[in-house]
Amino acid sequence: xxxxxxxxxxxxxxxxxxxxxxxxxxxxxxxxxxxxxxxxxxxxxxxxxxxxxxxxxxxxxxxxxxxxxxxxxxxxxxxxxxxxxxxxxxxxxxxxxxxxxxxxxxxxxxxxxxxxxxxxxxxxxxxxxxxxxxxxxxxxxxxxxxxxxxxxxxxxxxxxxxxxxxxxxxxxxxxxxxxxxxxxxxxxxxxxxxxxxxxxxxxxxxxxxxxxxxxxxxxxxxxxxxxxxxxxxxxxxxxxxxxxxxxxxxxxxxxxxxxxxxxxxxxxxxxxxxxxxxxxxxxxxxxxxxxxxxxxxxxxxxxxxxxxxxxxxxxxxxxxxxxxxxxxxxxxxxxxxxxxxxxxxxxxxxxxxxxxxxxxxxxxxxxxxxxxxxxxxxxxxx
Numbered sequence: 177x178x179x180x181x182x183x184x185x186x187x188x189x190x191x192x193x194x195x196x197x198x199x200x201x202x203x204x205x206x207x208x209x210x211x212x213x214x215x216x217x218x219x220x221x222x223x224x225x226x227x228x229x230x231x232x233x234x235x236x237x238x239x240x241x242x243x244x245x246x247x248x249x250x251x252x253x254x255x256x257x258x259x260x261x262x263x264x265x266x267x268x269x270x271x272x273x274x275x276x277x278x279x280x281x282x283x284x285x286x287x288x289x290x291x292x293x294x295x296x297x298x299x300x301x302x303x304x305x306x307x308x309x310x311x312x313x314x315x316x317x318x319x320x321x322x323x324x325x326x327x328x329x330x331x332x333x334x335x336x337x338x339x340x341x342x343x344x345x346x347x348x349x350x351x352x353x354x355x356x357x358x359x360x361x362x363x364x365x366x367x368x369x370x371x372x373x374x375x376x377x378x379x380x381x382x383x384x385x386x387x388x389x390x391x392x393x394x395x396x397x398x399x400x401x402x403x404x405x406x407x408x409x410x411x412x413x414x415x416x417x418x419x420x421x422x423x424x425x426x427x428x429x430x431x432x433x434x435x436x437x438x439x440x441x442x443x444x445x446x447x448x449x450x451x452x453x454x455x456x457x458x459x460x461x462x463x464x465x466x467x468x469x470x471x472x473x474x475x476x477x478x479x480x481x482x483x484x485x486x487x488x489x490x491x492x493x494x495x496x497x498x499x500x501x502x503x504x505x506x507x508x509x510x511x512x513x514x515x516x517x518x519x520x521x522x523x524x525x526x527x528x529x530x531x532x533x534x535x536x537x538x539x540x541x542x543x544x545x546x547x548x549x550x551x552x553x554x555x556x557x558x
Contacts, residue, residue, distance in 0.1 A: 183313075184310050184311045184313070187307075187310045188307040188310050188311065189307070189528075191303055191304060191307075191528075192303055192524060192525065192527075192528035193214065193215060193303055193524050193528070193536075196214040196215070196512065196516065196522050196523070196524050197212070197214055197215040197217075197522070199516060199522070200212045200214060200516065200522040203516075203520065208520055209520060210516075210520045210521070210522055211520065211521045211522065211541060211545050211546075211548055211549040211552075212522040212540075212541065213521065213522060213523055213537050213538045213540070213541060213545075213546060213549050214512075214522035214523055214524045214536075214538065215522075215524075215538060215540065216352065216413065216496075216497040216498055216538050216540060217412075217418045217540055218412075218413065218416040218418060218468065218497070218540055219540045219541055219542070220416040220468050220471075221416065222415070222416050222417050222420070222453070223415075223416070223457075223460075223461075223464035223465070224464075225456055225460045225461065225464075226415070226417065226453045226454075226456045226457045226460070227453065228456070229452045229453045229455065229456035229460075230420075230449045230450060230452055230453035230456075231449075232452070233448060233449035233452040233453075234449050238448045238449055238452065239448070239449070240448070241444060241445055241448075242445045242446065242447075242448040242451060243445065244436060244439055244440050244444060244445050245271070245272050245273060245432075245436060245439075246271065246272065246273025246424070246445070246446065246451060247273070247448060247451045247452070247455070248268065249451070249452070249455045250271075250273055250422075250424075250451045250452075250454055250455045250458075251268040251269070251271040251273060252268040253454075253455045253458040253459055254266070254268075254271045254273075254409070254424050254426075254458065255267055255268045255270065255271050255426075256458075257458050258271075258394075258407070258409075258426060262381075262384075262393075262394040262396070262397060262407070263393075263394065263397035264394050264396045264397050264402070264407060264426070266426050270426050270427075270429070270432065271424055271425075271426050272424060272425050272426070272432055272435050272436065272439070273422065273423070273424050273445075273446050273451060274422075274423045274424060274425065274439065274443075274446060275421045275422070275423070275443050275445075275446045275447075276410060276412065276421040276422065276423045277380070277382045277408050277409060277410030277412065277423030277424070278304065278423070279423065279443065280408045280410070280423040280424060280425040281304070281305075281308060281378065281380060281408055282308050282311070283425065283435045283438050283439060284378050284406040284408060284425055284427070284431070284435070285305075285308045285309060285311075285312050285314075285344070285346075285378065286308070286311065286312045286438060287431060287434045287435055287438060288312075288343065288344050288376050288378070288406070288431070289309060289312035289313065289314040289343060289344060290312075290313065290314070290343070291312075291313035291314070292313065292314070292315070293312075293313075293314040293315070293343035293344070294314065294315050294316075294317055294341050294342055294343055295309045295314045295315070295316055295317070295342075295343060295344045295345075295346065296316075296317050296318075296319050296337050296338055296342050296344070296345045296346065296375075297309070297316050297317070297318060297319065297346050297530075298318075298319050298321055298329060298346065298347075298348065298351070299318040299319060299320045299321060299530040299531065300321070300327070300353055300354060300500065300526065300529035300530045300531040300534070301346070301348065301351075301352075301529060301530055302348060302352045302353070302380070302529070303528045303529055305346050305348075306530075314343065314344075317337055317342070318337075318530060319333055319334065319337040319338075319345075320333065321333065321354075321356075323489075323491050323502075326354075326356050326491060326494070327351065327354035327355075327356040327491065327500065328351075328356045328358055328359075328362050329362070329365070329366070330365070331365040331368070331369075334365055334366065334368075334369040335369065338369040338370070338372075338373050338375065339373055340373050340374075342373055342375040343375060343376065344375060344376045344377070344378060345366065345369065345370055345375055345376070345377050345378075346377075346378050346380065347366055347377055347378070347379045347380065347395055348379075348380040348381075349362075349363075349379075349381065349383075349384075349392065349393075349495075350383040350384065350386060350387060350392065350493075350494065350495030350496035351383075351496060352383065352496055352497075352498060353498045353499075353500045353524075353526070353529050353534075353536040354491070354493065354496075354498075354499075354500045355476075355491075355492070355493020355494055355495055355496040355498060355499060355500070356493075356494060356495075357387055357389065357390045357391075357392065357494040357495045358393070358395075359390060360393060363393055363395045363398060364398065366395055367395060367398040367399070367400060367401055370400075370401065370404060371400045371401075371404075374404075375404070376404050376405070376406070377395060377401065377404060377405045377406070378405075378406045378408065379394060379395050379396060379405055379406065379407045379408065380408050381394060381407060381408060381409050382408065382409060382410045382412065382413050382414075382423070383413050383414065383495055383496040383497065384409065384414065385413070385414025385415070385465060385469065386413060386414050386469055386472055386495050386496055386497060387469075387494065387495040388469075388472070388473045388476055388493070388494055388495055389492070389494040389495070390494050390495070392495070394407060396426075402428075403428050404428075405427060406425055406426070406427035406431060407425065407426050407427065408423065408424070408425045409423065409424055409425075410422065410423035410424065411423070411454050411457055413496075413497060414465060414468075414469075415454075415457045415465060416465075416468060417453070417454070417457065420450045420453060420454070421446065421447070421450065422446055422450050422451060422453075422454040472497065472539050474543060475539045475541075475542075475543050475546055476492065476493060476499070476539055478543045478546060478547060479499055479537065479539070479546055479547075479550065480492045480499070482547050482550045482551075483501060483550060483554075486554050488501065488502065488554075488557075489502065490502065497538055497539050497540060498536050498537060498538045498539065499536070499537050499539070500526065500529075500531070500534050500535075500536055501534060501535050501536075501537050501553075502533060502534055503526075503533055503534060503535055503553075503557060504533065504557065505533065506533070506556075506557060508525035508526045508527055508532060508533060508534060508535055509525040509527055511525070511535065511553075511556060512524065512525045512535060514556065515552060515553060515556060519552040519555075519556075521548075521549045521552045521553065523535045523536065523537055523549070523553065524536040524538075535553070537549070537550070537553075
């Protein structure tokens with residue numbers, strides 16, 4: 177039997193964020209107190225009204241297969257949300273529910289990208305975009321961003337990276353790992369590049385509820401973008417539902433038909449009781465989620481203050497659940513390994529995100545533990 181696997185296997189490395197989180201989990205299982213700032217997994221419990229909706233579904237015996245595109249209830253709730261909050265007019269039939277936004281992104285990329293197609297990915301960017309493109313058989317062109325520009329692509333950078341060979345441009349706002357939030361001018365620049373070169377855009381908006389500075393806007397709302405944009409959202413981050421695995425996407429009907437074929441032959445559907453909880457998250461009280469965002473902002477401020485007091489020129493994240501912290505000339509991978517092994521502080525190196533000399537610090541622990549983790553990092557940098 178041949179042990180030669182598909183070409184993408186050799187081209188794709190395991191997720192570094194998952195690797196660091198797994199090591200931290202093993203240490204905790206051994207009784208070690210780990211300050212885990214390596215993963216954007218909210219440390220808040222899912223609010224009670226969401227849990228109650230899922231429990232009621234389980235008690236009612238809703239444990240079978242739901243429709244592949246999602247329950248009518250959740251698709252309608254997502255469509256109302258996109259139409260009212262994102263200025264993206266959406267019918268329930270234009271929503272596809274997925275087991276997590278990560279799978280929605282994979283479905284979108286696997287559907288759009290053909291072997292040999294070029295995909296423009298920001299630099300730095302979430303670690304899984306490039307592997308997803310490689311799994312689909314595409315190639316990646318990096319769109320480099322600068323700290324002085326808030327890690328947002330400039331019009332000039334877009335003009336250099338996006339051309340007539342570009343099949344797809346991936347957009348993430350608020351961005352992981354940098355916390356960048358795109359302004360209307362930034363989104364117009366994305367729109368101009370996409371329209372000029374007739375390419376697709378996948379807009380990863382999973383952090384949209386977590387904004388500290390500015391305002392979240394959807395690129396699909398801009399003229400000329402609805403027919404070329406796939407908007408991906410989910411419940412893991414802003415609703416503290418990471419383990420529930422509920423996401424969604426919306427886009428042109430032809431793409432949704434193709435996505436449906438992929439989902440029907442792979443994961444089939446998303447657990448119905450989780451969908452009931454997600455619908456309750458959208459239609460129920462917003463206050464529990466707003467309190468979480470307030471707490472994240474307080475943590476963000478404490479992180480920035482501590483680093484700046486130590487002379488570290490960190491760019492304050494405008495949203496999301498992480499800050500991208502420069503570590504000078506240090507080897508970021510070796511630094512994170514030493515911090516975890518010796519100091520029991522888990523961070524993620526910047527190299528897997530596309531930028532050496534940085535570490536990602538997540539806001540998913542209380543203020544005191546974040547500051548303690550930063551103290552350990554600063555001691556290593558002295």
